[in-house]
Amino acid sequence: MVRLSTVILDKFKKRPRRFLREGFKDSLRVFVQGGAGGNGLPKFGGVGGKGGNVIAVAKENITLEQVYKANASKRYIAPSGRHASHNFILGTPGEDLKFEVPVGVTLITDLGKKLGELNEENEEVVLAKGGTGGHPKNGFLGVKGEAHPVKLDLKLIADIGLVGFPNAGKSTLLKAISHAKPKIAAYPFTTVRPNIGILSYKDLRQISMADLPGLIEGAHKNKGMGHQFLKHVERTKLLLMIVDINGFQLSPQYPHRSCLETVMLLIKELEMYNEELLKKPSMLLINKMDTEGSLACFNEVKEKLKNLKDSFKDYPSEVRPENTLKFCDIIPVSAKERPEDVEYVKNRLRNILDVLADLEQQEKLKENSEMYHNIKQKMKERQPVRV
Ligand SMILES: Nc1nc2c(ncn2[C@@H]2O[C@H](COP(=O)(O)OP(=O)(O)OP(=O)(O)O)[C@@H](O)[C@H]2O)c(=O)[nH]1
Numbered sequence: 302m303v304r305l306s307t308v309i310l311d312k313f314k315k316r317p318r319r320f321l322r323e324g325f326k327d328s329l330r331v332f333v334q335g336g337a338g339g340n341g342l343p344k345f346g347g348v349g350g351k352g353g354n355v356i357a358v359a360k361e362n363i364t365l366e367q368v369y370k371a372n373a374s375k376r377y378i379a380p381s382g383r384h385a386s387h388n389f390i391l392g393t394p395g396e397d398l399k400f401e402v403p404v405g406v407t408l409i410t411d412l413g414k415k416l417g418e419l420n421e422e423n424e425e426v427v428l429a430k431g432g433t434g435g436h437p438k439n440g441f442l443g444v445k446g447e448a449h450p451v452k453l454d455l456k457l458i459a460d461i462g463l464v465g466f467p468n469a470g471k472s473t474l475l476k477a478i479s480h481a482k483p484k485i486a487a488y489p490f491t492t493v494r495p496n497i498g499i500l501s502y503k504d505l506r507q508i509s510m511a512d513l514p515g516l517i518e519g520a521h522k523n524k525g526m527g528h529q530f531l532k533h534v535e536r537t538k539l540l541l542m543i544v545d546i547n548g549f550q551l552s553p554q555y556p557h558r559s560c561l562e563t564v565m566l567l568i569k570e571l572e573m574y575n576e577e578l579l580k581k582p583s584m585l586l587i588n589k590m591d592t593e594g595s596l597a598c599f600n601e602v603k604e605k606l607k608n609l610k611d612s613f614k615d616y617p618s619e620v621r622p623e624n625t626l627k628f629c630d631i632i633p634v635s636a637k638e639r640p641e642d643v644e645y646v647k648n649r650l651r652n653i654l655d656v657l658a659d660l661e662q663q664e665k666l667k668e669n670s671e672m673y674h675n676i677k678q679k680m681k682e683r684q685p686v687r688v
């Protein structure tokens with residue numbers, strides 16, 4: 302009976318959403334356990350070997366799917382240390398168990414403790430320590446290794462993150478500006494997983510751009526694909542917002558939103574996700590400027606876009622963000638029809654990123670000289686200088 306009802310219930314089970322079925326993973330939960338320490342040998346004062354640690358090593362060019370495929374059980378258990386014996390007074394330690402994870406992964410335990418972040422090739426983080434071997438202080442009994450589930454949370458590392466409503470032309474721009482080949486179509490949610498494209502310049506400088514699935518109004522309430530992909534823009538240096546000059550309407554039962562309203566709603570969604578995102582440098586592209594009546598529409602909305610705070614003030618608080626983004630640039634473009642627009646955007650993006658890099662450098666130098674000054678000051682306070 303039970304079996305029959307499970308079979309019937311299984312039939313009605315909701316199938317996972319398409320983007321989940323396609324196998325794109327940006328997080329993976331694994332179980333890690335350090336090796337147990339070997340027992341000591343009280344008779345001869347022998348010390349047990351320490352258990353091995355479980356260590357994650359960052360590698361470029363691997364994905365979380367590959368991590369999963371390499372070990373579908375998702376269990377990583379390091380070998381234990383050997384017991385001390387009369388032949389081996391010091392038990393042999395267990396070897397560390399290392400496994401590879403993609404660069405850009407943050408490692409978090411179920412209790413929310415952050416074990417570390419892997420942002421560079423070959424960086425390592427210990428996920429579970431092996432137990433110590435048995436010795437006089439623990440009664441010669443080896444200690445168990447740490448054991449817990451760990452979430453590998455992948456945030457793509459790209460210089461630029463594309464943010465926009467569905468159908469705005471994000472993938473069209475990515476395709477025109479880089480060598481990436483994202484899927485483009487006239488229906489919403491064509492992009493179901495993040496794509497990265499590389500913008501190459503003549504002097505061999507390369508800039509990476511992440512195309513994310515479209516956001517919709519109410520994404521913070523998990524509408525559409527929700528906020529889950531916004532984590533990928535957290536680490537980008539620049540937000541590139543792209544909106545359709547004709548506005549957006551998801552379907553007839555949703556209200557039509559004008560170009561200005563889409564900008565407002567996108568900012569609201571960013572704010573609801575993490576208000577720190579609004580402090581990021583940003584640029585706004587008004588797309589589809591080849592369509593009929595677009596120029597008149599742009600001329601009308603131009604001034605309002607330059608002064609967002611004032612333009613939003615008449616909207617109710619549930620759609621109006623508290624703060625807004627400050628766009629370094631507002632550029633009307635046609636990503637599909639005008640390659641010269643795309644070229645212009647490409648150069649502007651580079652200029653902004655170069656300026657940001659310079660500023661960061663200056664900030665670092667300033668910080669360093671301030672730190673040096675502070676250290677000198679503190680040293681003087683503690684001890685008189687001997688001449
Ligand atoms: N006329 C015109 N159409 C464009 C332009 N840019 C994109 N489109 C069209 O708009 C539709 C949506 O484009 P996509 O690039 O798939 O939009 P997206 O923002 O990636 O959409 P999602 O992946 O669904 O979030 C496609 O039919 C494109 O051909 C443009 O500059 N002018």
Ligand SMILES: [Mg+2]
Nearest residue numbers: 471472491492
């Ligand atoms: Mg797309």
